Amino acid sequence: MDFSEPFDVVVLGGGNAALCAAITAARAGCRVIVVEGAPEFYRGGNTRHTRNLRCAHDGTAPTMTGPYEEAEFLDDLYRVTGGQTDERLAKLTVARSKELLGWMDEQGVRFQPPLGGTLSLGKTNAFFLGGGRGMLNSLYRQAQSLGVSVLYDTPVTGLTIDNGHFMSAAVKHQGAAKSIRGRALVAAAGGFESNIEWLKKYWGAAADNFLIRGTPYNRGDVLRLLLDAGVAPVGDPTQCHAVAIDARAPKFDGGIATRLDSVVFGIMVNRDAQRFYDEGEETWPKRYAIWGRLVAQQPGQIAYSIIDAKSIRLFMPSIFPAVEAQSVGELATKLSLDPAALGKTVDDFNAAVRPGTFDHTVLDDCRTEGLKVPKSHWARRLDTPPYYAYPLRPGITFTYLGTRVNNESRMVMTGGQVSGNMFAAGEIMAGNVLGKGYLAGIGMTIGAVFGRLAGEGAAAHARN
Numbered sequence: 500m501d502f503s504e505p506f507d508v509v510v511l512g513g514g515n516a517a518l519c520a521a522i523t524a525a526r527a528g529c530r531v532i533v534v535e536g537a538p539e540f541y542r543g544g545n546t547r548h549t550r551n552l553r554c555a556h557d558g559t560a561p562t563m564t565g566p567y568e569e570a571e572f573l574d575d576l577y578r579v580t581g582g583q584t585d586e587r588l589a590k591l592t593v594a595r596s597k598e599l600l601g602w603m604d605e606q607g608v609r610f611q612p613p614l615g616g617t618l619s620l621g622k623t624n625a626f627f628l629g630g631g632r633g634m635l636n637s638l639y640r641q642a643q644s645l646g647v648s649v650l651y652d653t654p655v656t657g658l659t660i661d662n663g664h665f666m667s668a669a670v671k672h673q674g675a676a677k678s679i680r681g682r683a684l685v686a687a688a689g690g691f692e693s694n695i696e697w698l699k700k701y702w703g704a705a706a707d708n709f710l711i712r713g714t715p716y717n718r719g720d721v722l723r724l725l726l727d728a729g730v731a732p733v734g735d736p737t738q739c740h741a742v743a744i745d746a747r748a749p750k751f752d753g754g755i756a757t758r759l760d761s762v763v764f765g766i767m768v769n770r771d772a773q774r775f776y777d778e779g780e781e782t783w784p785k786r787y788a789i790w791g792r793l794v795a796q797q798p799g800q801i802a803y804s805i806i807d808a809k810s811i812r813l814f815m816p817s818i819f820p821a822v823e824a825q826s827v828g829e830l831a832t833k834l835s836l837d838p839a840a841l842g843k844t845v846d847d848f849n850a851a852v853r854p855g856t857f858d859h860t861v862l863d864d865c866r867t868e869g870l871k872v873p874k875s876h877w878a879r880r881l882d883t884p885p886y887y888a889y890p891l892r893p894g895i896t897f898t899y900l901g902t903r904v905n906n907e908s909r910m911v912m913t914g915g916q917v918s919g920n921m922f923a924a925g926e927i928m929a930g931n932v933l934g935k936g937y938l939a940g941i942g943m944t945i946g947a948v949f950g951r952l953a954g955e956g957a958a959a960h961a962r963n
């Protein structure tokens with residue numbers, strides 16, 4: 500690899516956002532390099548774990564039900580963020596999401612009809628044939644056929660930025676320090692969710708008990724370098740997307756298979772065997788993303804989903820077997836919970852369940868009455884052995900702190916001036932659109948929309 504000549508566009512990161520930018524810039528005739536911190540097998544960060552992308556569409560795509568109008572997408576986005584979004588960038592994301600199915604198809608990405616057990620997303624989300632890895636393989640093949648250079652196992656360790664202008668990136672490549680110069684920069688190196696020390700700044704020691712659902716390589720080093728160089732931050736550093744995942748999952752990279760969808764079918768208790776939140780407040784697709792944070796707020800950051808034989812076949816099977824027992828007391832012992840305390844919690848819950856007609860596909864009328872922590876739907880007595888439990892911990896998907904960008908995906912500096920040659924795309928800037936909350940599939944939308952914008956802008960700058 501010849502590092503002596505500057506590249507037109509230097510892309511940092513190797514996931515969806517990076518590849519969309521690299522392909523766009525290469526198609527515009529630029530000499531492009533992708534600098535991926537992970538080894539080749541692990542290329543593609545959290546994008547490897549994805550299954551789908553949300554997009555507005557007119558309903559003619561054969562792999563989706565629909566249509567899903569721009570206005571509806573925008574409403575959904577405003578609702579989940581509670582208005583905490585840059586309205587201009589939100590509208591841009593939604594408007595340009597309409598181009599994504601066609602653009603991805605041109606790059607060789609294939610889609611499939613939605614599978615069952617996928618949060619009922621057939622109308623709003625397009626599912627990658629072969630999942631995130633299949634999608635990434637197509638993008639890498641396309642990038643390389645366009646002449647994009649790709650460096651693997653090459654973490655970025657420094658950036659030379661002069662008054663908001665990118666000059667070069669310091670990297671570690673094959674054991675040696677190298678400098679890569681470029682006319683324009685696209686930063687697409689994800690959030691800082693794998694950096695436990697950084698998470699501890701906001702969560703304290705509790706962060707030691709967090710599990711990270713995705714790549715261990717998203718440590719936020721590029722984000723930190725950019726913020727230190729005067730790029731304006733965006734997003735609440737304490738905000739992250741966190742779901743409840745099986746506590747037996749690996750510390751990093753457990754992916755989608757460790758998520759548990761059993762919560763709505765039974766009760767959730769903490770390590771004191773106490774319930775702490777309405778398990779039946781809303782349908783699971785609208786609530787699954789709050790349970791990571793709820794578990795993070797419990798003592799020891801652990802909780803247990805408890806169901807009985809009536810429910811074991813109603814949700815996607817977990818990768819780990821449930822803890823099983825013939826009585827609630829035996830279950831408590833197996834979970835190292837106080838049997839008397841769990842027995843009382845289950846008895847109180849059972850006594851509060853009102854008669855109703857159970858239907859887990861709608862907000863049914865099965866609810867409790869008189870409990871301090873109610874269960875509003877799908878409340879059925881826990882009375883049919885065997886009893887089952889899954890231990891749950893917070894599973895962090897990604898963080899929201901990022902770099903501020905404008906509607907060209909150009910980074911904005913703390914003084915308000917717009918950088919001439921620095922662009923950001925994907926998770927590293929998603930906080931511009933997602934002030935809080937999450938809409939399934941929008942991570943990939945933001946990466947692809949702003950990746951393409953960044954590629955266009957970086958190429959235009961490099962060629963002038």
Ligand SMILES: Cc1cc2nc3c(=O)[nH]c(=O)nc-3n(C[C@H](O)[C@H](O)[C@H](O)COP(=O)(O)OP(=O)(O)OC[C@H]3O[C@@H](n4cnc5c(N)ncnc54)[C@H](O)[C@@H]3O)c2cc1C
Binds near residue numbers: 548656687712944
């Ligand atoms: C289990 C799981 C399932 C998900 N499912 C979906 C889904 O179905 N749909 C959806 O829209 N979103 C989903 N998401 C979120 C989605 O993964 C992200 O929104 C998206 O992948 C972000 O793309 P990105 O390109 O910005 O970051 P990433 O894909 O994470 O890529 C970041 C890249 O930067 C590299 N990097 C980091 N630091 C450095 C450094 N110092 N030097 C060089 N390179 C570096 C990493 O190695 C990586 O290649 C899921 C996330 C997880 C964890």
